[in-house]
Amino acid sequence: MSIFHKAIAKNKLVLLFLSLTIVISSNAAVHSKTLDSFFTKSSSSLVVAQAFNQTNFNANYYNTLAEADRFYKKGNLSQSRQIQQRVKIDFSTVQPTxxxxxxxxxxxxxxxxxxxxxxxxxxxxxxxxxxxxxxxxxxxxxxxxxxxxxxxxxxxxxxxxxxxxxxxxxxxxxxxxxxxYPDxxxxxxxxxxxxxxxxxxxxxxxxxxxxxxxxxxSPHSAAYKKEANLHFEQYQKNLKSKIAVSGILGGIGQVATGNEGGALQIGQMLLAGEKSAGQSFAQSIKAQSNMVSNSTQLKYINDIGQKLAQLMGRDEFEYEFYIVEDSTPNAFALPGGKIFFHTGMLQLMDSEAELAGVLAHEIAHSVLSHSYKRLGESALTATATNLISSIAGREVGIIARIGDGLLSRKFSRGKEKQSDILGLRVLDAAGYSADGLYNVMAKLKKLQGESRGATTLLSSHPAPEERMRYLEELIQTKGYNRYGYEGVEAYRAVFPR
Ligand SMILES: [Zn+2]
Known part of the structure; x- marks a missing residue:
C-alpha cells in the first residue's frame, strides 16, 4: 500500500467521457498517419544507436545472414554466429541501469x-x-x-x-x-x-x-494475474453502470461490424470483453479494407504468430493474423490477439526474424490489453466525432474514423517499452535473432531519412532513435542472442522481392 492516501473519492469517468468531444476537429486524413506503433515521440535529441550507422541492409548483408542460417539449421550455432558477426556490427556498450x-x-x-x-x-x-x-x-x-x-x-x-x-x-x-524498474x-x-x-x-x-x-x-506473477483480472472486472462494472446511468456510449454510436446483426453499439462491444471486442472490430476492418488472401503468405505469418503467441501466456485469446493491402509500412494489434500487417511493412522486411520481431511486439500490445484500452479511447472519440460531424452536416464513415484513431494515435512511451520488453523476451525464447525488431526500426528510420523534406507521411513522424537505443539496451542487459535464426531464405520464398 502507498504510505499516504487522502481519501478523496473522485469520479473522473464522466469527465473523461465528456472531454473526448474536444478531440474532434482534426481532418479526415485517414491514411496519412499510420506509423503509430513504430514511432515513439522523442522529446530530446538522442544518440543514434551506433550499430545502425554502420549497418547496410544490402544484398550482401542478407546473403551473409542466409549463409549463417544454413549452419544454424545444421545445429552449428557457433559457426552461424561467426558468420553473422561479419555483417552485424557490435552494439555500443550501454550503461546498464x-x-x-x-x-x-x-x-x-x-x-x-x-x-x-x-x-x-x-x-x-x-x-x-x-x-x-x-x-x-x-x-x-x-x-x-x-x-x-x-x-x-x-x-x-x-x-x-x-x-x-x-x-x-x-x-x-x-x-x-x-x-x-519495471520489475x-x-x-x-x-x-x-x-x-x-x-x-x-x-x-x-x-x-x-x-x-x-x-x-x-516471478513468485508474484500469479497474484498479479489475479489482480489484473479483478481490476478488469471492476472496470467493466463501472463502465456498465456508467452506460446505464448516463446513456453515454449507449445512445450515440453504432458501429457497423460486418456481423449478421449489422450493428453493434460501441459500449456493448467494450463490455463484451477483449476477445469479443477484438473479434467484432477485426470484422469491421476486414469488411472495409482490401484484404490479402494469399494463403501461403497468411499461413506463414500465422504459423510464426501462433508460435510466438504461445509463449506470451494468454491462452484465452484466439490469435489471428491478417494482411491488408496498403503500401504504408505499418502493423497494428486489436484486442484479443488480432494482428494486422500492411503489405508495405512486409515489403520492408527481409527475414523471418524481422517479421517475428514486429509480430512479437504487436502481439504483446494485445496481450497486455493496450489495444483494448486504445480501442475504447478511439471508439469513444469516434462517437463524439460522428455526432459532431452529423450536426455539422458532414457525414464521415464512423469506421473510418475509428480506424484512423486506432492507427494514428501512438501508445504512450511506457506502453511501447512494455511491449518491447515482453516482445523481445518472446522473440529470444523462440530462437530468433533478438535484433529482428531493432533492424526493422533501423530500416524505418532509414526510410524516414530518405523521405525527409518530401511531403510524405513519414517525414511528419518523430524519429525512432529512442526506441532503437532502448531495444539495444534491452538486448544487451538481458543477454538476448542477436545471432539466432534469421530465416532470410524462408522469408524470401514467401515474400519475394
Ligand atoms: Zn507499439
Missing part, C-alpha cells in the same frame, strides 16, 4: 539527509506553500534525481504528491520509476494503488498484467 536499492542504510549521508528532512517535514505538516516546497518536495526531488536507484525515494515522492492532491504529478513520478514490486504496487485511487481501474489492470506476463517466473 544500476540495480535497485531498497534500503536507506545503503546510501550516503547526503541521501539520508534528503530523506530525513522530507519525512520529518511531512510529519510536521507545514502550512505554507513555501515551506512545503522547501522542506518536502525539494529534498525529495533531489533524492530521486541524484539517487535514482533508491526505490523508496520514488515511492515517497509519488505518495507525497498524492498527499497534496497532485494526481498528475503522482502518476507521472511513479510511471517514470516503473519504466526504470520492482514496491513501485508496481504503488502505481496500482494510485491508479485505483484515481478511478483508473483499466490502467491498474494493465499495470498488473504487464508484470504478470513479462515476469512469468
Amino acid at each position: 544500476p540495480p535497485a536499492i531498497n534500503n536507506l542504510s545503503q546510501l550516503d549521508n547526503k541521501a539520508k539527509r534528503y530523506w530525513n528532512t522530507a519525512t520529518q517535514a511531512i510529519k510536521d505538516d507545514p502550512q505554507t506553500e513555501e515551506e512545503i516546497t522547501n522542506r518536502i518536495f525539494t529534498p525529495l526531488e533531489n533524492l530521486v534525481k541524484e539517487y535514482p536507484a533508491f526505490v523508496p525515494g520514488h515511492v515517497l515522492l509519488a505518495d507525497t504528491h498524492d498527499l497534496y492532491s497532485e494526481e498528475k504529478k503522482a502518476l507521472s513520478v511513479i510511471e517514470k520509476a516503473a519504466q526504470l 520492482s514490486k514496491e513501485i508496481i504496487d504503488t502505481q496500482i494503488d494510485l491508479l485505483l485511487l484515481y478511478g483508473k481501474t483499466l490502467e491498474a489492470s494493465i499495470t498488473a498484467r504487464e508484470f504478470a506476463q513479462t515476469y512469468p517466473n
Whole structure:
C-alpha cells in the first residue's frame, strides 16, 4: 500500500467521457498517419544507436545472414554466429541501469539527509506553500534525481504528491520509476494503488498484467494475474453502470461490424470483453479494407504468430493474423490477439526474424490489453466525432474514423517499452535473432531519412532513435542472442522481392 492516501473519492469517468468531444476537429486524413506503433515521440535529441550507422541492409548483408542460417539449421550455432558477426556490427556498450536499492542504510549521508528532512517535514505538516516546497518536495526531488536507484525515494515522492492532491504529478513520478524498474514490486504496487485511487481501474489492470506476463517466473506473477483480472472486472462494472446511468456510449454510436446483426453499439462491444471486442472490430476492418488472401503468405505469418503467441501466456485469446493491402509500412494489434500487417511493412522486411520481431511486439500490445484500452479511447472519440460531424452536416464513415484513431494515435512511451520488453523476451525464447525488431526500426528510420523534406507521411513522424537505443539496451542487459535464426531464405520464398 502507498504510505499516504487522502481519501478523496473522485469520479473522473464522466469527465473523461465528456472531454473526448474536444478531440474532434482534426481532418479526415485517414491514411496519412499510420506509423503509430513504430514511432515513439522523442522529446530530446538522442544518440543514434551506433550499430545502425554502420549497418547496410544490402544484398550482401542478407546473403551473409542466409549463409549463417544454413549452419544454424545444421545445429552449428557457433559457426552461424561467426558468420553473422561479419555483417552485424557490435552494439555500443550501454550503461546498464544500476540495480535497485531498497534500503536507506545503503546510501550516503547526503541521501539520508534528503530523506530525513522530507519525512520529518511531512510529519510536521507545514502550512505554507513555501515551506512545503522547501522542506518536502525539494529534498525529495533531489533524492530521486541524484539517487535514482533508491526505490523508496520514488515511492515517497509519488505518495507525497498524492498527499497534496497532485494526481498528475503522482502518476507521472511513479510511471517514470516503473519504466526504470519495471520489475520492482514496491513501485508496481504503488502505481496500482494510485491508479485505483484515481478511478483508473483499466490502467491498474494493465499495470498488473504487464508484470504478470513479462515476469512469468516471478513468485508474484500469479497474484498479479489475479489482480489484473479483478481490476478488469471492476472496470467493466463501472463502465456498465456508467452506460446505464448516463446513456453515454449507449445512445450515440453504432458501429457497423460486418456481423449478421449489422450493428453493434460501441459500449456493448467494450463490455463484451477483449476477445469479443477484438473479434467484432477485426470484422469491421476486414469488411472495409482490401484484404490479402494469399494463403501461403497468411499461413506463414500465422504459423510464426501462433508460435510466438504461445509463449506470451494468454491462452484465452484466439490469435489471428491478417494482411491488408496498403503500401504504408505499418502493423497494428486489436484486442484479443488480432494482428494486422500492411503489405508495405512486409515489403520492408527481409527475414523471418524481422517479421517475428514486429509480430512479437504487436502481439504483446494485445496481450497486455493496450489495444483494448486504445480501442475504447478511439471508439469513444469516434462517437463524439460522428455526432459532431452529423450536426455539422458532414457525414464521415464512423469506421473510418475509428480506424484512423486506432492507427494514428501512438501508445504512450511506457506502453511501447512494455511491449518491447515482453516482445523481445518472446522473440529470444523462440530462437530468433533478438535484433529482428531493432533492424526493422533501423530500416524505418532509414526510410524516414530518405523521405525527409518530401511531403510524405513519414517525414511528419518523430524519429525512432529512442526506441532503437532502448531495444539495444534491452538486448544487451538481458543477454538476448542477436545471432539466432534469421530465416532470410524462408522469408524470401514467401515474400519475394
Ligand atoms: Zn507499439
